[in-house]
Amino acid sequence: MNVPARTSGGRPSGRVTMATVGKLAGVSQVTVSRALSDPSKVSPATMQRIQQAIDITGFVPNAVAGALASRRSKLISALVPSLTNNVYASMMQSFSDLMRDNGYELLLSECGFLPEAEEKLIAAHLSRRPDAFYLTGIHHTARARQMLIGADIPVVEVWDLTDAPIDICVGFHHREVGWAMADFAKEAGYSHAGTVSAGDERALRRRDSFVDRFSARGGTCVGNVSFSYSASVANGRLGLTRLIDEHGFSSGLIACSSDLMAQGVLIEAQKRNLAVPDQIAVLGFGDQDFAAFLEPALSTVRVDRRALGTSAAQAVLKRLQHASPESARVDIGFEIIRRASS
């Protein structure tokens, strides 16, 4: 550091504690603690002297000591598969907004799509004694579940639904999404379909139920292309290419595991001069911001991610206040948005 450590008051702030502040204000350390946690328990005069002392010393309370003494860290652990995937980020954002408004800070890690990797992170996070835990998805190792249950804190699993949640669960049924996509395709009159998916378990679950239902209703599934763990425009383009070149796809609807993939399909179709939606229809998933503004606008499955994050936060907050949330399992649902691409 280039500058000597000085605070607004012009004093070194190396190790300022409540005791220091108290001494300066002519009160004990406990009173300083009270002043900060509940000003109404301290006389206005004292309060003012303490405030002055804080300003002079540049005192910053030590939340680590506070957490140890109170056994409440005001920290929420959150594990998301990917930091750069907008879908997870937007859920986190609304979750974290509400939590922060209530005085909680986020301990965030990227856990990928493998339960084994997640387990290690859960252990690491648990050692920080978070007050609650946010997990993406419902598939965890047995040990992970045990640790989480043993920690005896609110746990919320988002973005999926199960009959056996660890604690709270807010999401939707991916299987139902696949079914709805297939129903949509059939009802819109498409007799042929193909799929382009990322390789994560949820994407594949949606795809499989799409294929099952579409076939069951008499449609023809021409082919499925999937990529290991990465949705991208590049893979979307490659997906359509493979569907055409390797599976002989010539016309029909392409169901994608994400809007990013769908965008790639759209671009590749345009490049190949295939008419959308007449020759190639495209259905995405996620309804990301850009979906409505592509040309042609992308039909997709909307999941209200902000509502999901908010709902998860509300349930956790309820538990944190020792009340029970309205429901430990919230089906946030989804909606197919038909636009110009299909």
Added chain:
Amino acid sequence: MNVPARTSGGRPSGRVTMATVGKLAGVSQVTVSRALSDPSKVSPATMQRIQQAIDITGFVPNAVAGALASRRSKLISALVPSLTNNVYASMMQSFSDLMRDNGYELLLSECGFLPEAEEKLIAAHLSRRPDAFYLTGIHHTARARQMLIGADIPVVEVWDLTDAPIDICVGFHHREVGWAMADFAKEAGYSHAGTVSAGDERALRRRDSFVDRFSARGGTCVGNVSFSYSASVANGRLGLTRLIDEHGFSSGLIACSSDLMAQGVLIEAQKRNLAVPDQIAVLGFGDQDFAAFLEPALSTVRVDRRALGTSAAQAVLKRLQHASPESARVDIGFEIIRRASS
């Protein structure tokens, strides 16, 4: 919680401490501490008994107590303007990867683009006694700088460059980016230009230097459209619309503050049947994953965000080991990637 709290060993794990584990293993609490922090300091036989006791009890070390005692939290505070903006997320990702490999966990918050909001978050984070601080950008309030300096921990400011960093600074000169974009435009033969920008200070700084340089070299700036704080495909489309309708833009290059904006411009141009790049040329910023796969492929400014995050992490780690990093100011540079859109 639906299930009673039980660990793998089948015992309640309510309040298992090192003392509990020690008692079970027939050693003192300190020996357990040593076994966990440095197994070589403990005899193999003891080690094994301790390991057994840990398995039986399901002991999870309390990092809060550890942090208080050792004055090292193994926590890194990170503030990013937006969780959902891929540009910031991808820097964070590589930063966090390297930090986690070294045993550090992330305390992450979204701070928006206003220094005043950032200041509050800095105070909140500092109370958790992080071992280091990651900030996006170089503009902070005076009080924020004081607090950070007073905390006497490594601080890294990323995504910009200044002569007066708080501590470490890894980024590039946004002004130079604007200049380079203007030089590129002129040298590619464009005599007219327009800009479409988000409203944050860095985007505007790039834009202003673009306009200055482009004009200085004899180009004509037809108009500038900016949106308060939000880059999106929608705003990109609207940006081109306004440039044409309100500023009479008819042909030339459009310099955008992000690839997302540029994508919107591209789509709107396509919709209006304006030839790209012949009538409308587009230059983005960021070189996001999708940029190379748009049609036409997007020319843009590449900043190696992974290198940036990694470089920031390396510098912080060096400081954390009480060594000084090679340099406290790293110019990571940038590169204009010419593709089909200009």
Added chain:
DNA sequence: GTGAAAGCGCTAACAC
């Protein structure tokens, strides 16, 4: 309204 005492569960000396 304020203070004294007793921890929270660890790590950091220092003995042996």
Added chain:
DNA sequence: GTGTTAGCGCTTTCAC
């Protein structure tokens, strides 16, 4: 190698 003694800087409880 292992144990003992002191804290780390707060919150909690109980007195006054």
